[in-house]
Amino acid sequence: MSAGPETTNISSLGKGDGLHQQVLASFPLCDMTEEDLTLNPQFCKLLATLAQHVDKTGLTVQLKTELDKAEQKLQSQRSHWLRSEILHRGLQEMSQDHCVRKHHTIVPPDQNMFYETMQKSMLVAQCVRQLDPSNTTNQDQPSVLGLTSQHLMELMPLEKNVQRMRRSLPHQLEMHLKEKCLSLLSYYQPEWENESEGLKTIKLSHLSAQLDKEKKRAESLKETCRENTVLLQRQTQLYLSELTKCIQLLQSLILDHRLKIQTDLDGKKLDYFEGKCELVLQKIKTEMVEIQLDTYKVDSISAHRKIREKLESELKACKAEKQAVELKLSSFEILGKEFESLAEEYCRLRQEIEMKNWALKEFTKYNDK
Known part of the structure; x- marks a missing residue:
């Protein structure tokens, strides 16, 4: 039964944003915002009911x-x-x-x-x-100096x-x-x-009336200043709340598009460094050519180039021969330790044959003389 009058009183204050505004106006000293009242509707109703029994300073009517x-x-x-x-x-x-x-x-x-x-x-x-x-002191207390x-x-x-x-x-x-x-x-x-x-x-x-008027005007300005201060605090809180939302939105946009932007940026940096590296290589080659021209003549450079080409071809042939020998050696290693003793015996016989051939050639040369 008690819920009916309370509901009627609350509805008389307004609904939605109007209720929030009236609650905030009824309690200007409280640090609240419309968002707080929206998130706590029951607390908002409690304040709306309480506003009918207290004034803006929080005192009851009595x-x-x-x-x-x-x-x-x-x-x-x-x-x-x-x-x-x-x-x-x-x-x-x-x-x-x-x-x-x-x-x-x-x-x-x-x-x-x-x-x-x-x-x-x-x-x-x-x-x-x-x-x-006085009326609050003891009547029988002694007087000062008996006076x-x-x-x-x-x-x-x-x-x-x-x-x-x-x-x-x-x-x-x-x-x-x-x-x-x-x-x-x-x-x-x-x-x-x-x-x-x-x-x-x-x-x-007329001075008293003027001073009284100035006093009332000063009090009115003081009250207006206080209300503006409260309004400024609320607007500051609202501004900070909106600013926080904007910062969060900006952070999400940065996080969403950072990889794409970073990829494009890395590609451009890579192209830049490649071009710079190519330029440095060309400059090194140019310096090398200038050093060669300052050190040798044109004929010497041509001869050195041919010698280098011949040495590189011989080096290439040696590397190919080495690779072929290593391939044969790896195929021999597959046969195991038994083949290793045969290979050693084969090497020993080859050395003896080479020694005997050399001795035979020397003996033949001696007989011919």
Whole structure:
């Protein structure tokens, strides 16, 4: 029964590529691509269902509501603290400006009394705040040097001076803050520095709205930059994926056609080396002819050539005779060791016959003489 609403919710988000795009838009911080969602359809459906219960940052609706309330409360307390801090720092700056002014110009006595009363009041108030324990500290802890708030309040200026300072303080503080705002206006728009004070005051009233507008514009640009960064990362991943596919296709084409191309290349290289070898041989022959012409005369070269031809023919005849003798010898070796003894006896008898013939020829020559 629970599968029906879930299917309805998923189908309401879109189908196919539309569903993938909405899932990616719902989870911009996740490092996913459409290919990942296509390969994992069940995970894509899970994310589509989960997108109805969480926001882009991954927070649930209830937690987001509580976080917004806490953020509003924090902003309220922060604004209250900032107002107090701005006033306190403004008073400190006024006191510092008065101290600097005293060393450069003559300050009226009433202003000296005003700033001295303000400084003493601020110092006593700060010391009282340091001595007063807060709500989180132990009320029974010993005070510093045995001092209490009553002891410090005795150091306050005269009451009439304090009352006079309090009556003049709002106006003085307003003048100081106005001067700071005008300085901020001159920094924000330097071309307005030479304008009249009335015109500056009018433009100053719109400065807060302009700054708020600029802040919102900067935040919008920051958000746009973040979205463009996420989009760029996705496009980079897609580009790298397509580039990897192209490289794989190129590798397959190279592997398929490498043998054919290599064969053609080897044939061309072989033809080149054959032609180069033939050229080298012709050059060697040319050098040999030049050496012969430089060393011998034409008649000598012709005679040497004939001698060489005769020697080569005799060498050829000797080789043929050697081959015939080796053939006969191999045929005799087939007969075995018994024929070897007969051959030795035959050789011995031939030697004796040759010796006797030689002796007979010598004896005949001697008788003839």
